[in-house]
Amino acid sequence: MSAKFSIGFLPLVDAALPILAHELGFAAQEGLELRLVRDVSWATVLDRLLYGHTDAAHLVAPLAIAATLGRGRPAQPLSVPFVLGLNGNAITVRPEIAARVAPGEGLGDPVAVGTALRQVAQERKNAGKPLRFGVVHRYSSHNYMLRYWLAGCGIHPDHDVEIITVPPPFCADAIEAGEVDAICVGEPWNSVAVERGAGVIVLATAQIWRRGVEKVLALREPVLNERRGEVEALIRALVKAARHFVDPAAMEECAAILARPEYLDGNKTLISRAIADRLLLKKDGEIVTFPDFMFQYREAANFPWVSQALWLYTQMVRWNDVSYSAGEAAEVATIFRPDVYRSALIGSDEPLPGASSKVEGSVFQRTSVGTQQGVMTLEKNTFFDHEIFDPHDLTGYLARTP
Amino acid sequence: MRVAIVDESAVRASVIEEGLEVLEDCEIFVVTERRGLVARIAEIDPDIVLMDLGNPSRDVLEEYFTVSRALARPIAMFVDESDDNAIAASIDAGVSSYVVNGLAAHRIRPILDLAIRRFHAFSRLQTDLAEARNKLAEREAIDAAKRILMQSRGLTEPQAYSELRKTAMNQGRRIIDIAEAVVTASKLMGGAA
Numbered sequence: 001m002s003a004k005f006s007i008g009f010l011p012l013v014d015a016a017l018p019i020l021a022h023e024l025g026f027a028a029q030e031g032l033e034l035r036l037v038r039d040v041s042w043a044t045v046l047d048r049l050l051y052g053h054t055d056a057a058h059l060v061a062p063l064a065i066a067a068t069l070g071r072g073r074p075a076q077p078l079s080v081p082f083v084l085g086l087n088g089n090a091i092t093v094r095p096e097i098a099a100r101v102a103p104g105e106g107l108g109d110p111v112a113v114g115t116a117l118r119q120v121a122q123e124r125k126n127a128g129k130p131l132r133f134g135v136v137h138r139y140s141s142h143n144y145m146l147r148y149w150l151a152g153c154g155i156h157p158d159h160d161v162e163i164i165t166v167p168p169p170f171c172a173d174a175i176e177a178g179e180v181d182a183i184c185v186g187e188p189w190n191s192v193a194v195e196r197g198a199g200v201i202v203l204a205t206a207q208i209w210r211r212g213v214e215k216v217l218a219l220r221e222p223v224l225n226e227r228r229g230e231v232e233a234l235i236r237a238l239v240k241a242a243r244h245f246v247d248p249a250a251m252e253e254c255a256a257i258l259a260r261p262e263y264l265d266g267n268k269t270l271i272s273r274a275i276a277d278r279l280l281l282k283k284d285g286e287i288v289t290f291p292d293f294m295f296q297y298r299e300a301a302n303f304p305w306v307s308q309a310l311w312l313y314t315q316m317v318r319w320n321d322v323s324y325s326a327g328e329a330a331e332v333a334t335i336f337r338p339d340v341y342r343s344a345l346i347g348s349d350e351p352l353p354g355a356s357s358k359v360e361g362s363v364f365q366r367t368s369v370g371t372q373q374g375v376m377t378l379e380k381n382t383f384f385d386h387e388i389f390d391p392h393d394l395t396g397y398l399a400r401t402p
Numbered sequence: 403m404r405v406a407i408v409d410e411s412a413v414r415a416s417v418i419e420e421g422l423e424v425l426e427d428c429e430i431f432v433v434t435e436r437r438g439l440v441a442r443i444a445e446i447d448p449d450i451v452l453m454d455l456g457n458p459s460r461d462v463l464e465e466y467f468t469v470s471r472a473l474a475r476p477i478a479m480f481v482d483e484s485d486d487n488a489i490a491a492s493i494d495a496g497v498s499s500y501v502v503n504g505l506a507a508h509r510i511r512p513i514l515d516l517a518i519r520r521f522h523a524f525s526r527l528q529t530d531l532a533e534a535r536n537k538l539a540e541r542e543a544i545d546a547a548k549r550i551l552m553q554s555r556g557l558t559e560p561q562a563y564s565e566l567r568k569t570a571m572n573q574g575r576r577i578i579d580i581a582e583a584v585v586t587a588s589k590l591m592g593g594a595a
Contacts, residue, residue, distance in 0.1 A: 043460035043498070051493050072464060138465050165465035167458035170436070179437075 002028070003230040006035040007217075008045040009058035011264040012168060013187045013274045014085045014215045014294065016254065018058060021234075021241040023257050029240070030233040038262065041167060042137050049218065050076050055227075056234070058084060059218040062139040062312045067218075068335050069328055071139070071321065077221040077331075080309070081340035082235050083302045084215040087206040088274070088294035089142050090190040091149075093182040094175060097131075098200035098282070106288050107281065110207045110384040114153025121160050124181075134166030134180040141214050142184040142205070144315035149208045151401075152385045157319065175199045186214075187274035187294075188266050195270070197283040204279070204293050209361070211295065211381035213308040216336075224340065232344035239350055242297040251275050299378055300351055304336035307357040307391035314389070314398055329394055342372065351376040360389040405513060406448035408433045410457060414524045418452065421520035425512060440466045450510060451500040452517050460498060467500065488514060495521040540578045547581035550588045 005027075009015040021027045022034040037054050039045045042063055049057040050073065064078045093101065101116040102108035117131075124131045135143040147157040157163055166174045171183040171190075176198035183193065184205070193199035205212060217238065224231055244250050255272030258264050264271060273279065277293040280286075295301050313332045317324045338356040345352060351374030358369075361383040368377050383389075389397055405428055409415040415432045422430055431446045433439065439459055443451065443466065453460055488511070492499060495518040501510055544566065551562035566584070570577045 040456060040458040041460040043464055044455045047455070047489075047493055047498065051489050053493055072468060137461050138468060165462050167461055169458055 002031050002033045003227070003233070004033045004035065005056055005230070005234055006037055006054045007056045007058065008037045008039055008048050008054040010040070010042065010045060010168065011038060011266065012058075012215075013258065013264070013271055014088050014296075015058045015263070016245055016258055016275075017084050017238045017241045017296065018056075018217070019258060019263050020245060020254060021237040024241065024244060026237040026240040026244070027234070030237040032230065032233055032237055036263070040169065042140075046073070049078075049220065052220075055223055056217055056219045058215055060137055060140040060142075061213050061216045061309070062141060062144060062316060063137065064216055064218045064335060065309060065312055065316065065332055066139040066321070068331065069322060078218045078335060079221045079224040079337050079340075080216040080218050080304050080335055081224065081231060081337040081344070082217040082238055083213055083304050083308070084217055084238075084296075086214055086295035086301050087204065087209075087212050087292070088214055089145070089184060089186045089205040090201045090279070090293075091146065091182060091184050091203040091205070092175065092190045092193050092199035092201045094178070095197070095200050095282070097181055098202055102200070102202040105286075107204060107207065107279075107290060108202050110149060110203055111153065113202055114149060114155070117150075118153055118155050118160075121155050125160055131161040131182070132180045133161060133163045134171055134174050134183040134185070135163055136168050136171070136185055137165060138321065139316075141212060141312070142186075144312060144319070145205045145208045145212055146184045147319055148315065149203070149384065152387075172196060172198060188264070188270040191270040191273065191280060192267075194280055194283055200282040201279055202281075204290055206290070206293055206295070208384050209381075210292075210379075210383075211299075211301075211360075213305075213312070216304070224337070228340070231340065235341060235344035236348070239297075239302060239345065239348075242302055245275070246297045248276070300353055300376060303341055303353055304338050305353075305356070305358055305360075306333050306336050306338065307360050307389070309333065309336040310357070310391045310394060311360055311389050314394055314401075317398060318401060324395070324398065333391075346373065350374065357391045359391070361386070362388050403427055403450070403509065403513075404429050404431065404446060404448045406431045406433060406443060406446050406451045408439065408443075408451060408453040408457065408459070408463070410434055410436060411454070414454070414521075417524045417527075418517055418520045421516050421523075422513065425516065428513070439463065449502055450513060451502065452513075453498050453500070454521070455493065455496045455498055463500065467502070492518055494518075496525070497521045540581075543578060543585055544581045547584040550584055554588075 007018045019036060027034045045057050048054045064080055067073055068078050100120055101113045121131050135146060150157045168185050168189050171185045172193040174180045175183050175193050176196055190201050245254055251272055255268050255275055258271050259266050259268035277291055278287050278289050309332050316322045342352050352372040354370035354372050363378045363381045366377055366379050407415050407418050412434045415434055419430050419432055422428055433442050436459055497517050499514055548559055548562040551557050551565055566577050566580050570580045
C-alpha cells in the first residue's frame with residue numbers, strides 16, 4: 001500500500017517539483033501517492049498545513065519561519081527538509097519608469113537601476129505620491145530581496161517608497177491599473193504584465209542574490225517526525241522531479257503539465273519560457289536568456305542550508321517583522337533540516353555537502369566544496385553589493401546592515 | 403458587534419448575511435469588491451471579519467492587520483487559538499475569520515458556527531445546482547439523439563428512445579453516452595444536430 005501525501009500549492013511555476021513528481025510517476029516509484037491541493041493565497045496554503053488539511057506545502061521560505069515563531073498565527077513549529085528552488089522572481093516596473101531606470105537593452109545592472117530609481121523615488125516622494133511596490137506577501141523572499149536591493153541603493157523601503165501586498169494573480173492587473181508602480185513576483189506573472197504592455201522587467205531577483213532561497217517544502221515538525229521514512233521517500237521523488245525539470249528535452253512536456261487547469265491554469269508558452277530561463281523583458285522586444293533565472297537542481301539547490309534560513313531571519317529583524325533574540329535565532333536554525341535531506345539521499349548519486357551552513361555570498365568564482373558524498377562545485381553565489389553573510393555572526397551582520 | 407463579510411461571490415455573501423441576521427446586536431457589512439478592500443475594512447472598523455478561504459485577498463487583509471498592529475491598532479488573530487476543533491471546522495467549511503477587537507470567545511462562537519453552517523449550506527446548494535445543470539444537459543443530448551434517429555431512420559419518438567435504450571443495454575453503457583455518440587457521429591457526418 002502506498003503512503004499518501006497531500007501537498008498544498010499556489011499556481012506558480014516553482015510549484016513544479018511536487019506536480020511533476022506526481023504526474024510523471026516519480027512519487028509512485030517511491031511508493032507514494034500525492035494529492036495536490038491548489039489554493040490562491042499563502043494564508044490558505046498555510047492554514048491547511050497548520051490544521052492538518054494537507055501534509056506538506058509549497059511555501060515562501062520566510063513564511064515557514066514566521067509560522068514557527070508565531071507571527072500572525074499561534075506558533076507551530078514547521079520543518080523544511082527540501083528547498084523547491086532558488087530565485088525565479090523578477091522586478092517589473094511600469095514602462096514610463098523603466099524608460100528612466102533601465103533605458104538600455106537587456107536586464108539592467110542592479111546598482112545602475114537602483115541609482116536611477118533613487119532619483120525617481122525622491123521626486124515621487126517630494127510630489128507626495130511615493131513609488132508603490134507590490135510584493136506577494138510580507139513574509140516572502142520577494143519582499144526581503146526587494147528591500148535588500150532598495151536599501152543597498154540608498155532607498156529606504158519604509159520611508160522613501162511604499163511596499164504593499166498584492167496576490168500573484170492580481171499583480172499584472174495592479175500594475176496595469178496603476179495601483180502599483182512596480183511588482184516583485186514569480187513567473188508567469190511578470191511575463192503576463194509584459195505581454196499586456198503594462199510593465200517592463202528590469203531585474204531578476206537572481207541579480208540581487210545570485211543563489212537566493214525561494215520556495216520550500218514545509219511540513220509540521222510532528223508530521224515530519226512521525227512519518228520520517230515517508231518524508232525521505234518524498235524527498236527522493238522530488239529530487240528525481242528536479243533532475244527531470246532541468247532537462248532541456250523535458251521542458252515542453254513539463255510546461256504542458258504545469259499549464260493545465262488543475263495546476264497553473266496558465267499560458268504554456270510563458271511557462272516554458274520561465275523554465276528555460278528565457279524572458280521577454282518588454283512588449284515587442286527580444287527574448288533574452290538569463291542563465292539560472294530559476295535554479296531548481298544543480299549544486300544541490302534543493303539542500304536546505306541552515307544559513308539560508310538564518311539570512312532570512314536577519315532580514316525579518318532588519319525590517320522590524322521580528323526583534324532579534326538569540327533564542328529565536330537558535331529556533332530558526334532548527335527549521336531547515338539538512339539532516340533529513342542527507343539521510344534521504346545517502347547512497348544515491350546526489351552530491352551531499354559536507355557542511356550544513358555556508359558563508360553566503362562568499363563564492364566569487366567556481367569553487368569545489370567539501371562533500372560527504374559525490375563531487376560538488378559551487379558557482380558564483382554573491383549578493384549584488386558583495387556583502388558576505390556569516391551565519392555564525394548574525395549580530396555583527398545586522399550591525400553592518402542597518 | 404460589527405461583522406464584515408468579505409466575499410467576491412455576492413450570492414454566497416448574501417446567504418451568509420441572511421444566516422447571521424438572526425443574531426441580535428449584530429451589524430453586518432458585506433464587501434464584494436476586491437479594489438479598495440483595505441480602505442473599506444478600515445472604514446467599517448469591524449470586530450470580526452469573515453472571509454472565504456478561496457479569496458486571494460486574504461494575504462492583503464492579513465498584511466493590513468499586521469501593519470495596523472504596528473500602529474498600535476486592534477489586534478488580529480485567526481479565530482480562537484485555544485480551540486483547534488473550531489478552526490478545523492471552519493477550514494472544512496472554507497471560511498476564515500479574523501477577530502479584530504479582542505472579543506471574548508463566547509461572543510465569537512455563535513457567529514462562527516452560523517457562518518460555518520451557511521458556508522456548508524451554500525456548497526450543498528452549488529452541488530445541487532451543478533447536478534440539476536448536468537441533468538438538463540443530459541436530457542437535451544438525449545432529445546437531440548432521438549431527433550436524429552427519427553429523421554434519419556423514420557422512427558417515432560418512442561421507437562427512437564427504445565433504440566437508444568437497447569443499444570445502451572447491449573453495450574453496458576449509459577443512455578446519455580450512446581446519445582452523445584449519436585450526436586457526435588451525426589455532426590461528423592455533416593448533420594445539423
